[in-house]
């Protein structure tokens with residue numbers, strides 16, 4: 001619950017910033033008190049993309065681990081320890097941004113320079129999350145010792161994969177922050193190697209998006225089947241998808257740097273191929289979800305090609321919210337495939353299309369699934385009931401969200417294709433004709449953003465209602481069983497040494513030569529840019 005409080009307070013703060021941004025960007029609002037647009041944008045990105053997600057995910061995963069493999073008092077203490085370090089880091093970073101000393105956005109791209117406490121705070125968040133990782137590893141290890149020869153519970157397996165992915169990925173961001181950015185912002189060195197720092201950032205930045213996605217997949221694979229009255233279609237397919245994510249999430253960071261000079265195009269090409277490999281586990285997931293829905297619908301007696309759709313509990317928000325997330329992932333994932341295609345990336349890179357892409361993926365698919373999880377997780381943690389009223393309000397919340405996001409993200413996609421840049425405040429660009437084409441879409445973004453803010457207020461209300469006001473009672477913690485028709489899970493799927501070995505080998509293959517090349521042929525380093533930009 002402690003993690004959940006931080007997550008939902010973050011939702012409110014970050015969401016408010018989002019609303020203000022769309023208003024500024026459409027020319028509707030001028031910020032008072034000398035607050036900079038980029039200051040808001042940094043709060044928005046850091047609080048939502050980094051803080052909300054990390055706290056929600058780690059809290060949710062602790063709940064899953066306790067439920068499936070158990071948690072000892074010692075493990076609980078170390079979980080608390082990690083939590084406090086993360087919270088301390090978050091507060092440190094947040095204060096730095098609020099004081100206007102870190103207008104560097106959530107990607108903190110060098111040579112934009114922040115005050116040292118921004119980076120130190122972020123480093124502490126990462127260190128705290130590592131304590132979470134090792135606590136989870138230990139939990140599964142202890143369970144395995146007690147259950148020799150048994151396969152681990154599916155959800156515990158998934159949590160451990162996600163935390164392995166997170167640990168390996170965060171080594172990259174920790175390296176750039178500790179070795180490059182902190183000494184540079186402290187003034188110990190004058191310049192920073194921009195290409196090295198961006199490369200280390202994206203080594204982390206891409207797996208980061210799967211660190212957000214995999215907890216949603218945990219719910220899709222192992223919780224939704226229970227909610228809809230069905231079974232898990234295939235335990236081995238679910239595990240295989242997660243193993244593929246571990247292997248292919250990391251050696252693909254160059255697809256964020258396709259227009260970046262100084263990286264050999266051959267290695268960009270290789271990483272694009274690997275990016276297309278990481279699409280496969282999502283396609284497996286789509287297949288598996290359709291199978292679960294169809295089998296469940298038919299088992300309830302619905303027939304015909306699509307009749308089984310009627311067998312799904314559309315009026316249960318625990319299903320409805322994640323389902324809307326899944327449906328959104330079809331266009332959202334398609335957008336990702338467009339981004340990853342080298343030639344098309346030249347059209348969309350650094351335009352607001354990309355912002356549209358990630359408001360569908362993380363901002364809708366993932367977050368609506370997290371909301372869907374909250375409707376049963378919060379009551380079951382606080383010993384309360386999910387009432388009919390909250391169920392209905394949750395359905396309205398989901399519809400408001402999907403509607404607001406379609407307008408906002410849709411217009412971002414179109415404006416991006418017309419050339420509108422991302423990461424930029426309101427400007428008429430000297431009255432240029434092309435820029436006037438964007439204004440209508442920017443107003444549409446403000447309208448969509450305002451609707452989304454209503455969605456945020458609804459969700460924050462629902463959260464606090466479920467914590468403090470809902471009637472006392474018992475709410476189930478839904479964990480599905482595997483279908484009797486599924487094949488038994490082969491043992492090799494739990495061969496950790498093998499999967500970690502392949503993961504490391506792929507990373508070394510994809511990064512060693514280009515990285516040495518980048519260091520070897522580096523341009524001169526850059527001084528920091530830290531003037532307040534309005």
Ligand code: HAS
Pocket residue numbers: 107209210212213255256275278279282283285286289290326327329330332333334335336337339340341345348349350354357358361362366
């Ligand atoms: Fe992405 C940029 C490529 C997925 C997030 N992405 C971003 C950024 C973020 C982000 C935050 O290659 C911006 C970073 C920044 O600030 O610069 N992305 C991809 C690809 C995928 C992908 C290939 N992205 C995600 C996910 C994210 C996310 C997931 C967050 C959670 N992305 C890129 C690229 C860029 C990028 C480039 C850089 C662009 C640039 O130039 O800057 C793939 O993983 C997508 C695969 C997904 C699918 C969809 C499968 C569908 C499913 C649903 C089934 C539905 C059912 C319901 C069952 C193929 C599983 C059916 C029911 C009915 C009733 C119909």
Ligand code: CU
Pocket residue numbers: 205206209255256
């Ligand atoms: Cu990516």
